[in-house]
Amino acid sequence: MTKVVDTSMGASIPARPTARRPTTDGPRPAPGPSRPRRWRSYLASYLAISPFFVLFAVFGVFPLGIAAYLSLHTWDGIGTMHFVGFEQFHRLLEDSQFWQSLVTTIEIFAMSQAPMVVAALVAAFVLSSDRLRFRGVYQTVYFLPQVTSIVVIAIVFQSLFGGNFGMINRLLVSVGLPSVDWMASTWGANTMIALMIIWRGFGYLVIFFMAGMATIPPELYEAAELDGAGGPRKLWSITLPMMRPTIVFALLTGIVGGLQVFTEPQILGVSGTSVPGMTMMLLQYQYLGQSQSASVGADLGYASAIGWAVFALVTLASLGTLLMRRVTGHKEVI
């Protein structure tokens, strides 16, 4: 059980990987190989990891340096590049569309993650019941949306929500309610996008939480049953506290994807200067000069500045989650 916490931390806070050194170093070979032979074996290791590290340096690390460089310039990607200092970040602060995209990104994140985690916890709890039939069938059905492309999902959801002829609006009208133009208002667009994210991510979290629940000792539940606890009580008093590390890990991994929502609003046709559904990633895309429908001029410097804002948001959210865990974690059993 401790291992659960340990590795998940390793995955999310890469700053402490050296802590594992003692476990990975095996027994040293009894007679140490001679110096030249040892260097030959080192050389083989370096050569073996070199292809990975060449790619990693060129496509993983180098772009980060360029991103810092670009964000101090203005450049349409074709003409000459002009150094502007921190002007792009200053522009960021005064760009109301940027602030609105920041709010939209956070709103969509909150509207999707919170209900999804709660629903997945309940479903995982029920699915973990003893002697439940069709468990595998339920798991498979819940996971199906996860393997479906977001493009496919957006196309289907748009036909359900879209226009006056969408299913949802027809239903609303048929029970006497006004039809809703979902993409015209911020809350409508946020709701639609959050629903897509929930629908797609639910099954993944269910499987994930079931694995976490499987590590809870059954004795705890037996003791609670002797004390007369029912299902909801057990979920609240045993499962949830024991699941805290798993939930935190799920949140941490959800932050990276959940704050970089792009495909859903892009397929729904959000572009240019429109505000509903304009997330930070999609706003950045407008400035890359690749979108035919973008009404703003390409500026790779400004796009990079937005990129750093995404990074700051992801980092803050991750730190906040970890802090929350530390503050509320005093009762932690593990």
Add this chain to the structure above:
Amino acid sequence: MSADVQETDRGTYPVRKRGGGRRPQVGKHLVLLCAALVSLFPFYWLLIMATSSSGEVFKFPPRLIPGTRLFENLGKVSDAVPLDATFVNSLVVAVSAVLLTGFLCSLGGFVFARMRFPGRDKLFGCVLATLVFPTGVSLAPSLQIYSHLGWINTFLPLIVPGAASAFGLFWMRQYAVSAIPYELIEAARLDGCGLLRMYWHVALPAMRPAIASFGIFTFMWSWNDYLWPLLVLNDPQKYTVPVALAQLKGAYGNIDYSVVTAGTLVGAIPLIVLFLFVRKWIFRNMVAGAVK
């Protein structure tokens, strides 16, 4: 850790034992069934629309059983996008990505787990540290790098950069640590095996489950990736399936939604079929990779 998750009498997951005999679990099934219906409904709706005519799509009340117009609709799809070519493209990209990523990450993971060399832990730490940088940071610079390399409108940006996956290296190293005992390495070394032969004859067989599960995930990520293909591919003949579907929606979305949905249905099927074949494997290894 993974052993007690996997091996129980009741399938993949150990379950809470309850006292008492069999009770009908109607309430539980009711809850689970509702969630299942919600999960399935969009697929059902997709099927209905894809088999209807354009007039029927937005009729109310909607039709409840699939129609017969699927192939007619599919015929119109090829007017807008070459769907068959995009399938081949997606397959080429996904398979290449799986092979290259699988090779580099398993070799790297094995070396980082079982070889000793100066700076090993620092290098590994550097790779992990880049996990904190989201894709969003390097969008513009990466695009510039690809264009300088002349990679725009080729599949290379979709295959090569992702092969140096920090997550993949971490995953493989974790597995190699638990699956390859030092004794095996020493024995191979005494037999005069060099590093590559050790990788091929010792590490590769031992790491097969990790490589296969990581390969499946890489395939699905690659197949469903939308952002990068959208950014680097401009030639419709080079499109991957998600980009082609987005293009199809742009071309037909306001004219005939049944055509869009017909293409979408066909585009969604391959991964669903793949998933149904490997689902047990996914459930087990997704969990092992994440929780372990």
